[in-house]
Amino acid sequence: MDEAIIKVRDLEVGFDGVTVLDQLSLDVFKGEILGFVGGSGAGKSVLMRTIIGLIPKRAGSIEVFGVNLGQADEGQRKNVERHWGILFQQGALFSSLTVRQNVQFLMREYLQVSERLMDEVAIAKLEMVGLTAEDADKYPSELSGGMTKRVALARALALDPDILFLDEPTSGLDPISASDFDSLIRTLQQTLGLTVFMVTHDLESLYAVCDRIAVLADGKVVADGTIDKLMESEHPWVKSYFRGKRASMFARHSNQPAI
Amino acid sequence: MSSEPLLSVKAGGEYVELAAGGFWTASHAASLETLIAPHTQVSACARSLSIDMTGVQAFDTFGAWLLEKLLRSWRGKGLEANIVGLAEHYKGLFREVERTNSAPLEKRKSRLTQPLWWMESLGRRVEKLAYTLVPFLNMAGAFGLALVRTFTQPKSFRGTSTVHHLDRVGWQAVPIILLISFLIGCIIAQQGIFHFRQYGADIYVVDMVGVLVLREIGVLIVCIMVAGRSGSAYTAELGAMKMREEVDALRTMGFNPVTVLIIPRVLALVIAVPILTFLGSMAALYGGGLVAWQYGGMSPDIFITRLQQAISITHFSVGMIKAPFMALIIGLVSCSEGLLVKGSAESLGSRTTISVVKSIFLVIVMDGVFAIFFASVGM
Numbered sequence: 001m002d003e004a005i006i007k008v009r010d011l012e013v014g015f016d017g018v019t020v021l022d023q024l025s026l027d028v029f030k031g032e033i034l035g036f037v038g039g040s041g042a043g044k045s046v047l048m049r050t051i052i053g054l055i056p057k058r059a060g061s062i063e064v065f066g067v068n069l070g071q072a073d074e075g076q077r078k079n080v081e082r083h084w085g086i087l088f089q090q091g092a093l094f095s096s097l098t099v100r101q102n103v104q105f106l107m108r109e110y111l112q113v114s115e116r117l118m119d120e121v122a123i124a125k126l127e128m129v130g131l132t133a134e135d136a137d138k139y140p141s142e143l144s145g146g147m148t149k150r151v152a153l154a155r156a157l158a159l160d161p162d163i164l165f166l167d168e169p170t171s172g173l174d175p176i177s178a179s180d181f182d183s184l185i186r187t188l189q190q191t192l193g194l195t196v197f198m199v200t201h202d203l204e205s206l207y208a209v210c211d212r213i214a215v216l217a218d219g220k221v222v223a224d225g226t227i228d229k230l231m232e233s234e235h236p237w238v239k240s241y242f243r244g245k246r247a248s249m250f251a252r253h254s255n256q257p258a259i
Numbered sequence: 260m261s262s263e264p265l266l267s268v269k270a271g272g273e274y275v276e277l278a279a280g281g282f283w284t285a286s287h288a289a290s291l292e293t294l295i296a297p298h299t300q301v302s303a304c305a306r307s308l309s310i311d312m313t314g315v316q317a318f319d320t321f322g323a324w325l326l327e328k329l330l331r332s333w334r335g336k337g338l339e340a341n342i343v344g345l346a347e348h349y350k351g352l353f354r355e356v357e358r359t360n361s362a363p364l365e366k367r368k369s370r371l372t373q374p375l376w377w378m379e380s381l382g383r384r385v386e387k388l389a390y391t392l393v394p395f396l397n398m399a400g401a402f403g404l405a406l407v408r409t410f411t412q413p414k415s416f417r418g419t420s421t422v423h424h425l426d427r428v429g430w431q432a433v434p435i436i437l438l439i440s441f442l443i444g445c446i447i448a449q450q451g452i453f454h455f456r457q458y459g460a461d462i463y464v465v466d467m468v469g470v471l472v473l474r475e476i477g478v479l480i481v482c483i484m485v486a487g488r489s490g491s492a493y494t495a496e497l498g499a500m501k502m503r504e505e506v507d508a509l510r511t512m513g514f515n516p517v518t519v520l521i522i523p524r525v526l527a528l529v530i531a532v533p534i535l536t537f538l539g540s541m542a543a544l545y546g547g548g549l550v551a552w553q554y555g556g557m558s559p560d561i562f563i564t565r566l567q568q569a570i571s572i573t574h575f576s577v578g579m580i581k582a583p584f585m586a587l588i589i590g591l592v593s594c595s596e597g598l599l600v601k602g603s604a605e606s607l608g609s610r611t612t613i614s615v616v617k618s619i620f621l622v623i624v625m626d627g628v629f630a631i632f633f634a635s636v637g638m
Contacts, residue, residue, distance in 0.1 A: 096605035112289040117325070124324050124359035133362060141602025159285045160319035191351040192319070 003030045005163060005195050006051065011060035013043070013050050020046050022219035024060070028163075033189055033196040035206045038216030039237065044199045045089070047216065048165055051197075052086055053077075064163070082110055084163040085156030089171060091148040093140040099126070099151050100136040106158045125154040130184060146177040150184075157188065164189075166198040170205055182208045215241070264291045264322075265314065266298070273306045280314030283322025295325050299332040308333045313344035323349075323356035391617075398595035402525060405517040420523035428489040429531030435488070436535045437542045440480055444472060444543030448550040461555055465562055466569040468547035473574040477540035479626060482585045485532055486618040490593035493524055494614035497597025498607045506598065516598075525590030532586035533579055540578060573638050581629050585622050592618040 006028035013021040020043040028034050038044045049055045051062055053069065062069045064080050072080070093102050103122040107113065123133050129150040140148060149169065156164060169185065170178035186209045189196050200206065206213055207227065214224040217237045223230055230242050264287045265280035277298065283291060298308075310326070312318075326342065333340035345353060409416045451464035497520060500506050506516050544566070551557040596614035600607050 095603035107285075111285060113292055113321075117288065117292055117321075120328070120360055121321055121324055124320060124356055127359035128320075128355055133360075139603060157320075160321065187355075191355050193348065193352075 004028065005030045005065060006197065007061075007063040008047075008051065009061045009063075011047070011050065011062065012058040013046055013055060014058055020219060021050070024216075024220050026214060026221050026224075028195060028197055029212075030195055031193060032211040033185070033198060033209050035210030035213040036197065036199045036216065037201070037206065037213060037241065040201075042216050043219060044216055045167055048167055048197065048199050052084070052165060053081075082106075082159060083161050084165060085158070085161035086165045087149070087152050087156045087167065087169055089167045091140070091152040093143075093148060093152055093155070095140045098137050098139055099131075099143070102140070102151060103154050103158055105155065110159060122154075122158075125157055126151070128188065129154045129157075130180070145172050146174075146181070149173065149181065153184075153188075157192070160192060161194070163195045163197065166196060166200070168200055168202075169198060170200065170202045175204070178202060179204060179208065185209055262316070263287065264294060266291075266294045269311070273304055275305050275308045276311065277308070278311045278314060279326075280316070282317045283315050283326070284317050284319045285321045288321040288325070291322065291325055295329050299329055301333055301336055301338065305338065307339035308341070310340075310342045311344050312342050312346070312349075315346070315349075318346070318349040318352065320352065320356060323353045324359075326353070327356055394595040394599055395592055395617075395621075398521070398591045398598075401517045402521060402591060402594075405515060405522055408515075409518065409522060415518055417519060417523045420519075421526050424524050424527035425531055427492075428485065428527050429534060432485065432488060432531070432535060433538060436481055436484055436539045439484060440477065440539035441542040441546040443476060443480055444468065444546030445550045447471060447476070447543075448547035449554055452551065452555040456555075461557065462561075462565055464551060464555065465547075465557075465565040468544065468551075469566050469570040470574055472540050472543040472547065473570060473578045475578070475626070477543055478536045478578045478581050478585060479622070480543075481532060481535045481539045481582070482589060482622045483619055485528065485535065485586070486589045486593075486615055486622065489528065490589045490618050491611050491615050493590070493593040494597040494600075494611045495607065497521075497594060498600030498610055501598055501600045502602060502607065521590075521594045524594060525587065528586040528590040529583045532589075533582040536578060536582040540575075577629075577633055577638055581626065584629075585625060588621045588625055589618040592621060 004027040006026070008024060008026040011021055011024040012019065024047065026047075036044055036047070046055060050057050051064070051069075057070070065083065067076050067080050069077065069080065093099075094105065097105070100119070100122050103125055104118050107118050107121065111118075123136060126133070126136060131147065131150055131154070135143075135147065135151075140151070143151060153169075164185075166185070170181050173181060182205050185196065185198075188194065189209075198205070198210065210227075212224060212226060213230055214221050215230065215233075215235070215238050216222070217235065222235045223233045223238050227242070230238055233239065233242070262282045264283050265278075267278050267280075268275070269278050270276040275298075281287070308330070310329070312326075315322070330340040330342070448464055448468050451467050452461060455461055455464055455467075497506070500520070506520070509516050509519055548559060548562045548566075551562050552559055593614045596610045596617070600610045
């Protein structure tokens with residue numbers, strides 16, 4: 001638990017004069033599920049997209065698996081990218097490929113294995129995320145919201161990554177599907193030994209699956225730790241988030257102890 | 260390298276024992292696959308298989324599945340197959356993978372081995388071809404109906420939207436239309452002069468340029484440009500709106516998508532294309548005159564005098580009458596194709612292609628129909 005797998009130091013990100021993240025530092029440790037919360041527009045997704053390299057940073061450093069992504073050459077970068085999986089908010093499935101082809105996309109690129117093995121592993125992944133072999137030949141436009149997320153998760157897990165980035169994994173799902181999805185993430189994290197970086201709004205997810213929570217406000221991580229620890233925080237946003245009406249409702253009903 | 264996966268035989272014969280080691284992970288899946296393949300062939304005398312996993316340093320879904328596959332190939336023959344010494348933290352993963360692929364993998368339909376598949380797809384294509392005009396006629400009907408409704412309820416007409424589209428497909432198209440028509444006019448004149456000169460018939464180049472540009476080329480060039488430039492944009496826009504359910508949202512709010520989205524677009528085209536045709540024709544005549552002067556040595560005065568003799572207002576009206584009808588076809592085709600877009604990015608692309616191809620095809624067919632019509636009324 002001590003080894004930081006993602007190390008963000010003094011990160012600064014902004015667009016046209018607006019600074020979104022300011023001197024942000026964050027560690028994600030091996031084997032934990034980190035929940036990342038913050039108000040709408042606070043820059044949670046911006047941080048995730050900066051770490052995975054979709055948004056350029058102004059200053060600071062990002063280290064993943066001990067590789068400084070700012071200074072890494074193409075080969076190192078590719079090697080890092082091969083060991084993370086990303087679940088985008090809307091799934092971002094390739095709409096012209098079938099579910100099977102979506103899951104096999106990375107395998108085709110990186111592995112020289114037989115077609116048959118790829119088929120079998122793709123089905124195995126789909127079954128692990130709770131889909132069936134019959135879904136494999138559907139196109140993304142034929143899937144429901146929950147199924148899209150599951151396929152996207154199967155695709156993110158295609159190469160057995162070490163880190164899984166989740167951008168609002170339960171948004172747009174009904175509470176039952178959402179809690180199913182939460183426990184799925186928990187199970188997969190345990191069986192596959194994943195490190196999970198989860199951007200979320202969903203209080204239930206935070207209670208149910210996260211080992212540790214980091215709170216983003218004013219462009220910085222203002223608090224981090226277990227739910228119990230955050231409950232005691234005096235930061236106004238953290239206070240209203242975790243001790244607001246909705247949150248206390250969860251705290252009362254949640255049997256799951258915060259770890 | 261020590262990270263390579265290993266699988267060695269410790270004991271053969273009746274009770275086979277294998278020892279596994281190294282990295283059983285996705286990166287080594289290819290070598291692992293070849294490593295395992297010979298062991299799935301069960302020899303006749305074998306009774307049981309035992310795999311010692313103690314030496315395995317890393318293990319993931321790929322490794323787990325290949326292991327499971329090996330075990331299944333033995334168990335499928337009614338033999339015993341077991342693993343020993345799998346590290347505790349990999350057991351959960353292995354149990355999870357054990358449960359998958361319970362049904363045998365269906366053979367995927369191979370296209371090459373099925374000659375019937377080709378016949379079937381041919382049949383389906385021909386069948387589809389028969390319905391290719393249906394969406395167009397459908398849209399023409401819906402458009403006509405909505406237009407009538409707009410006349411009876413003028414308030415539902417979207418004036419701002421129409422002006423906006425007029426700006427996009429009309430005003431912003433002027434420079435490129437002028438340039439292309441100008442060049443076409445130059446080329447026709449140059450070719451005409453080059454060939455007619457052999458017969459000393461230079462002066463008839465003016466007739467050719469004038470008649471050709473005003474009756475046919477002017478309007479056709481504009482229509483082909485507009486189909487490629489604005490028709491494709493219409494299809495892509497409406498298609499994207501369809502994909503994001505914006506069209507459905509409009510419908511549920513009680514708006515008719517044809518009134519809100521399609522009438523302004525088609526009307527803008529119907530207004531813009533005749534204007535562009537006029538401007539384009541003038542540019543082409545100018546280009547023709549310029550080439551006749553610079554390349555053919557015909558002074559502008561002679562060109563203009565000859566032009567006045569060669570063409571009449573009829574030639575001009577023939578071109579101008581055609582323009583709004585062509586615009587209507589382009590508008591209706593591109594809008595109807597846009598609304599046929601399904602969920603995928605590929606369908607958006609193919610609908611846009613179909614839209615441009617179909618509009619240009621129909622414009623040329625329509626041009627032929629007009630030629631017959633004008634010939635029979637003596638224009």
